[in-house]
Amino acid sequence: MGLIGSPVVRKEDHRLITGQGTFTDDLVGPGTAVMRYVLSPHPHARVTAIDPAPALALDGVIAVHTVEDFGDYPDLPGPEPAARPVLARDRVRFHGEPVAVVLARSASIAADAIEAVEVTYEPLPAVPTLAEALAPDAVQLHELLPGNRLMDVPVDGDIEEALAAAPHRAELHLVNNRCAPTAIEPMTVLADWTGARLELHASFQAPHHLRNYLTEWLGIPQSHCRIVAPDVGGGFGSKIQWYPELFIAPLLSRWHGVAVRSVLTRSEALKLMYHGRAQEQDIEVGFDDEGRIHALKMLVTQDLGGYADVTGAGLPVLTTWMAAGCYRIPHVATGFRHVFTTTSPVSSYRGAGRPEATYAIERTIDLVADLTGVDAAEVRMRNFIPPDAFPFAQNTHEAVVYDSGDFPAALTKLLELMDYDTLKAEQAERREDPDAPLLGIGFSTWLEIAGFGPNGSLEGFGHLASWESVNLRILPDGTALVTSGTSPHGQGHQTMLAQIASDVLGIEVEAITVRHGDTDTVQQGTGTFGSRSVSTAGVGLHRAATAVAERARRIAAHLLEADPDAIVLSDGRFHRQADDEASVGWAEVATASFQPLQLPEGTPAGTLEEQVYQESPNFTYPSGAYGCVVEVDRDTGQVQVRSYVAVDDCGAVINPLIADGQVHGGMTQGIAQALYEHVRYDDDGHLLTETLEDYLVPTAPDIPRFVTGRADTPTPNNELGAKGIGESGAVGSPPAVVNAVIDTLSHLGVRALDMPVTPERVWTALNEAKAAR
């Protein structure tokens, strides 16, 4: 026992390091046909004619379909009246929107066929930016939604009074750059509906959720559909969207009597898999000479892209909820508006709305530090919610009640690990020496909302419910089988869940098999996102194991002819009482549990199984203090991250190896957003970052070695004390990096730089600041 908290080596690794993984495209059988889209080369255009004949004339082309062929089916699920048709209907609204689909005998024939389909377009003006889409005379993307707006929630005007009353006031306009989540496995679907039941394998984060929607869309019983998410090559929030291939591939399989495979190329994925962030914020802050914040106002403008995705529409909601971060601010008012542009739709990317909130408040705090001259760490200390104030009802929204935290302790630990005083001295020296690179120190003391599990929290995003489902079954030989509704894409659920079960039961991790991702074998499920798996499925499994252990104890007592209340379960054996040699193991107890003749009277066979639909009483609020040190080359503006320290508070940790891995990966994505990554469109709305040649995903030499520490305030909301850690690094990192870069130039009066902080932007800011002096 005591396995919770141990760095157990992962159960899932052996297959994956020997090339035996089963990613969706590894499962393609002989004779499978290939589906490919014909993509619009225009960001905004009327589609006036589609001629499939030249493609159909090619040997091996099975079919070409356009939106008319799907007339018996609804649009893709999404907020009305901006829902997306399954293929473009009359009009394309972003560069790359599919206008037709080709089915061919092989990938090479499909590649030829998509070139052969002749499509006639009448280009329309594009509105690739928020400013253009919001302009009074802007072209309208959706007739029923004037002004290119879906929803407007204005900022409560009462905040003006509080802002006016504050001794000082400052404004900030922030751009949270559009990112492409870029899981290395692009979206992949394999559909086989040649038999009575539909079987669909997909690279997806929430297979049961897909089953629920797909069967309704197709109008078939759920029992006639099996969805499998096998090994999934990363997701980061980008594999829970209603991509058209999930709906089209099954129909093509049905109509043409073949299994159908759809694998996006990377250039397709960069257009067709939904983007993240793409948000701007207008902030006003009122503060005093000591750096205490009195009032905060924030208007969030969320770019939705050409169509509204339900999660995309939820992003600014989460941003406004988390607007005040880990600070006690007497007056906070927020609002948001959704705007359509002629760009790829926007949805969740690791953190989904919270990285944007963190960036806003953490940049604001640094601005206050710069304007007051109070040290950036000290400004944070002065505004933190104190450790004795939990649970803390934040004044952004009634649903937001922070569970636990000790922000001063986390920051103090960070400053120690960074050796802050020495760094400050070095920074001062560097500023004096014109030959030395400039040094900057940036902080982000962040907090996010996670553990999506309270009733009602996911229903608004279109889910059936917010629980997670888990089943634990002891097999007759005393080994165990767990089925989990949360299905991972790299997070190590097989190991994490086996550790939790093993911790309670004393059954070896190796003897516990964890299955997930198959709607035929897993009872029900919600999915893996929102840093929810430990606090929902993990907690549910802990409860299931506790209940099963209690029933096993009664059977053991019967076998040992002992008092059930005296039985002690230790190291996987049930002892008659503490320190008693007389004992039985799981194997004997489990066997007996299936043999009525061995059971106490009234105990039925098969009781060592438990199923839990785990809800949460509240969200969890992981937090942390991150510190980044950068060097800036004075001649080129090149930014080098010199060191990066992260103190995370995710409450209890189940497996520190996995937790560190999650944080490292998230921080790398956060650093990448701050320094490198940016989905860019040209003035006419064409995607410029069409390949990984242009969209700069960092590789090993670009990323520093991380130092990680832990603050530990277990959440009182579940018995494990676990808050979740999947998104932490991505939520906390961008402002730490940007604050550090601005800190290199703050003595010259530079107060703002936009992400990604490219050498060009830094060089320009540096030279403009110098010229102004």
Add this chain to the structure above:
Amino acid sequence: MSTHEVNVAVNGTPTATTVEARTLLVQLLRGPLGLTGTHVGCDTTNCGACTVLIDGEPVKSCTVLAVQADGSEVTTVEGLADGEQLAPVQEGFRQCHGLQCGFCTPGVLTTAAALLEQTPDPDEAQIRDYLDGCMCRCTGYQMIVDSVRWAAEHPADEEVAS
């Protein structure tokens, strides 16, 4: 389109396959040869998920025509282990959590195996530089570096405790 017979020894086994001229090595491996460990993550030679060893050198198999590999020896991730015995680099990835989703991993492993062949005791900077052609979206690279270091410290002839 013309077809050609391609002869490659893959993981020590001779193979002969007739392919279209435009067939990529990765397509030959994943398709006719059924070796799905090698993955495709991009179309511009950036991600490295498809990396295999051709005559011991790491090569992006998405950027080599199958016909170009004719007559060579190819090692894929499936060929790194010696039967049941994992290669040190594989064991290192297991011990040090060098993978999460595992999609990039075959390419990273083959590249790292080539590095260790050339430079048995690489330092962190050498490892990061050598892996420059491999994108991993999950790990943040640090544990990949640690995994390769683990392998350097536990070469094959030593008994490995798992």
